[in-house]
Every structure is written in C-alpha cells, then in structure tokens.
Amino acid sequence: MKMRFLVRTCLIVLSLLPAVSTQRDGSSVVGSDQPLIASPGEDVILPCHITPSLSAVDMEVRWYRENFNIPVHLYEDQSDRTDDQDSDYRGRTALSIVRLEEGILSLKLRNLRPSDSGVYSCYADDGVWNGQGKTELIVRALGTQPSISMDSTQGEQTRLVCRSEGWSPEPEVIWRDRDGNDVTSLSSTTVQRDSQGLLSVSSYIKIKQQSNVFSCLVRSKTPKPDWESKLHISSDFFPGVSGWMVAFFLTLALSIGAIPLLVIQWRRMDAMERKLEPMGK
Known part of the structure; x- marks a missing residue:
C-alpha cells in the first residue's frame, strides 16, 4: 500500500516537472531598449523585469557591467551580498524586495557620477532557468560656454x-x-x-x-x-584690405550710381503731377 502511494506520488511530481520547466523556458529578462540620460548627482532607476511576471525573491539577481564576477549589485539567498560588489558602487545601489515578488529587477543607483555611463546587464537565475537583459545609462553634463x-x-x-x-x-x-x-x-x-x-x-x-x-x-x-x-579678428591684426572695407566701398559705389536714376524718376513724377493739375480744376 505504501509502495503504491510512493509510486503515485513520484508520478505526480514527474508529471508536474514539464509544466514548471515550460513556465521558466517561456520567461525572459527584459531591460530598456532606449538609453537612460541623467545628470551627475542625480538618482536613477535602471529598468529590468521578468516577462511574463515571475517572482524573483528566491533567485539570484545580478547587475554587472563588463565583468560578471564583479557585480554592481548582487542579490542571492534572499539578501544583498556586498562582499564581491564593485567598490565604486557600494552604498549607492538598492533592489526592492517587494518588487522582486512581481518579477521587477530594477536597480536604483544613487548619486550618479560621469564614470557610471555604460551598459548594464541584468541577470536572473533560479538554478534551472536564467535570463539576461541590458540597459544603457548616459550620465550627461553640459559644459561651459566655449x-x-x-x-x-x-x-x-x-x-x-x-x-x-x-x-x-x-x-x-x-x-x-x-x-x-x-x-x-x-x-x-x-x-x-x-x-x-x-x-x-x-x-x-x-x-x-x-x-x-x-x-x-x-x-x-x-x-x-x-x-x-x-x-x-580685428583688421588691425592683419595688414591689407579687410572684408568690411570692401563691403563698405561697394555699398557706397552702388548708392552713388543710383542717385541719377532717382533724380530722373523724381522729374518724371513731377511732370506728371503738373499735367494732372488742369484736369482736377
């Protein structure tokens, strides 16, 4: 009797494994398809989540840049691990445990520095399934007037x-x-x-x-x-004729050349007014 119960239990567990595996295999980790732009000294949240939604409380969640083994932030065994964390990020990062239950792996990064610019990888692993997403951060500072x-x-x-x-x-x-x-x-x-x-x-x-x-x-x-x-650059610095002098004399020559035309036009208009005076009386 006990043997039959044990066999049935094993069969039920084995029948559930494909369903669990399928749920994990159908999930993926998604970062941001657009770079985040922020300024030095600001706080920013690097977006990342599991889709479809899946609790990550019992998973390993690792944020890193170039080196996987030197994490920007590491969450493992339901706690934050700072032993191997990159020293440049200690005290400046945080994950939300409440959001991990919803599959939200977003990382808060405080007091941004110009050196924080780069591509961040978000990695989740439950021992059977794992996934990874990426988010780019640009720490932008507008310089002085040149x-x-x-x-x-x-x-x-x-x-x-x-x-x-x-x-x-x-x-x-x-x-x-x-x-x-x-x-x-x-x-x-x-x-x-x-x-x-x-x-x-x-x-x-x-x-x-x-x-x-x-x-x-x-x-x-x-x-x-x-x-x-x-x-x-002042004309006194370079010898010779400068550009503004050429423009000045050219404008003066055109003005002098236009004077006779203006005089002729004025005379024509004066003569026309005299012809129209008798008609108006």
Missing part, C-alpha cells in the same frame, strides 16, 4: 584655441569660417579628465589672412542644447 582666444603666432599664421570644460560624455567640436563653411578638418582637439570625471576640451585651428570671423560650436552627442562662440 571661449575663443589667440593662442600663439607662428610665422604668418595665427592659431586660435577654443576651450570648454565640464562635459560628459566627450562633446563634438565644430569650427566654421566667416562664410559658414565647416573647417573642422583643419583643427586638432585634445581632451582631459578632471578629478570629478568631467572632460575639458581644447581645440586648435590655424587661420589665414583671408578669413576674419570664426565660430566654435561645442556640441553634446546626446540630445541637449549646444554651446557656440564666435570671434571677430
């Missing part, structure tokens, strides 16, 4: 420098001449990182006598406002 100045004189050419600081990630620098032409290919740019992880850019370009107005655009690679500065 400044343009004379850097040095080398022979007959002068070098301008455009400087801006406090950027994250690295911005794009675009130079344009007085006619709006892109002359960035003629420039060279250097980038330095400060103690806070923010970037400072210095872009250099050699200018020729024929051009006397330059603009420097420092543009964020994320969808945020741009900064632009312009520099007008």
